[in-house]
Amino acid sequence: MISLKILRYTSIREVVTQQHSIKLSFSPFHLYIQRRWLKPVDSAQTRLENRTRDHRLDKLIVHHRKLKIILEIEKFMSCKKRGPFVSVQLMSRWKNVVGLNIGVGAFIRKYPHVFELFSHPARRNLCCRMTDKMRALLDEEGNIIRACEANAVMRIKKLLLMSKNRVLHVHALRLIRRELGLPEDFRDSILAKYISDFKLVDLETVELTDADESLAVANVEQWREKEYREKWLSEFETKFAFPIDFPTGFKIERGFREKLKNWQRLPYVKPYEKHDVRKGHTRGGVERFEKRAVAVIHELLSLTVEKMVEVERLAHFRKDLGMEVNIRELLLNHPGIFYISTKGGIQSVFLREAYSKGCLIESNPIYNVRRKLLDLVLLEQRYTRELQTQDETLDEESDDCEEEWMKGTRDGDWVLPILEHEADSFPE
Structure with missing residues (x-):
């Protein structure tokens, strides 16, 4: 043991270094180092990592992630004023916005049943739009959601019945709008339409006015x-x-x-x-x-x-x-x-x-059409022969239209004889 006299002239740091420099034998009689074994941490994060996995549900989430990215791209396309198409050069800027980890061009070519590439007739640049199958399924989903409006009203009523004061925030409903099968403009098409059932207290708060107790039964x-x-x-x-x-x-x-x-x-x-x-x-x-x-x-x-x-x-x-x-x-x-x-x-x-x-x-109409959308996405590059034949017929039709356009008269054809006459008048 180090005496007090030595402690007067040496610092604590030096004492610590001297103690660590002593060589200790590893026999059970000379080992004085106390080892403390840490208990395994039991937290939500560790339980999340060590949980039993359901690979089928995990695989389903991966497929839904692909469909979600495609629907985000379609949403940006539909906002364009010139039409439901956009140039591939412009789409490359959406990579980080939609959450892609690969190039936009590679992602588009991976799903030929969803995206259709074509050359713009005027600008001659490469553009992209949704295929007819994808567009038809999206329209079908919108029609089914509007047809199931009564079910959507019932779901909102049941959520309001579960709330403390029969009041919910519209922002919370907007976050799970797709999960509840609500239309995109549900605030105006449902909350403001059914005045006898709902009351908009302010811009972001909805209150239940007609409490139907027959709905207060859990599933x-x-x-x-x-x-x-x-x-x-x-x-x-x-x-x-x-x-x-x-x-x-x-x-x-x-x-x-x-x-x-x-x-x-x-x-x-x-x-x-x-x-x-x-x-x-x-x-x-x-x-x-x-x-x-x-x-x-x-x-x-x-x-x-x-x-x-x-x-x-x-x-x-x-x-x-x-x-x-x-x-x-x-x-x-x-x-x-x-x-x-x-x-x-x-x-x-x-x-x-x-x-x-x-x-x-237990499926429902909205789930069935969304399953069709998911199946179309999962086709990826399979069964593309039908698409190739369709593209060939479309190319032939476009070539015929271009030939007819070249044969016919155009608005600026009256300028051509004047330019030819001026070109002949110049000396060589």
Whole structure:
């Protein structure tokens, strides 16, 4: 041990260096270095990385990412005043805007069933537009969304019934507009149209004026009633239970089944019940509050067209729907009900009970037409012989039109004889 006299004349840094310079033997009697083993960190990020993957749902998200980029490009094309086409040179500037990691030209050539390249008749530059098949499917989707306007009104009503004061922010609805099957101008075509049901308090707030209590029934209640009748389970087992479907390869630890069974029986305030819902300080109060948040997210996903939504956009409903919890951590705590996919650089949550082998079990008209769009995108460069024959016929028609245009008279033909006469009058 170093004496106090030495400490008067040496600094603490020198003492530390002297101690480290001493060679220690590695025998158990001479080793005085204390090793502390850090416990593994159990956080939402580590659980997200170590979760059991559902490869079919991950693959579906990758396909949806491709379709999303194509729809963004189509949106920019439709904004052009000269027509629904744009030059490839101008499209190269949209690479970072639409989220492409490859060149725009390579992306366009990868999907010949979606994009059509042609030469501009006047400027002779390379331009791009949507194919007739893609355009027809987009028009069909718009027509179906307008035809299902009553269902869209019902979905907004149910969301407002779940909210605290029957009030929601229009900005939050706009973020999940496509997921809810709403038209792009839903604020004017739905909220301002149905005055007897909705009231626009200000530019970004909508209030429910006609509370139809017959809609205040959660979608999970149908499953509970079916379980009660078909499987002869007691009301105690099914009244507050949720359908559980773990992914393939999910490891069930010791005591997990008992915890899940107790959680299924735990009572909670249901989404459409109007009570003073607060997060209790006891363990049972916290579990009931979190289970209500699970029920709210379950009902919100049930109202969407494809039973999926981005996790980040769910956060905009936290205060309005009374689920002020860490949403991502809550979803990871219930892998049998929800599945989070991180493919495509975005975290998306699925309702597991609604999918089987990567497809929606109970389809709807909007989902069917969007599936057709996705199938057309996934064709990529397959079955392109039909496109080649169509291009050849179009080229022949354009050549015939150009020959007729050259044979006919044009507005500026009267200038040609004057120019020829002046050219002859000049001496050589």
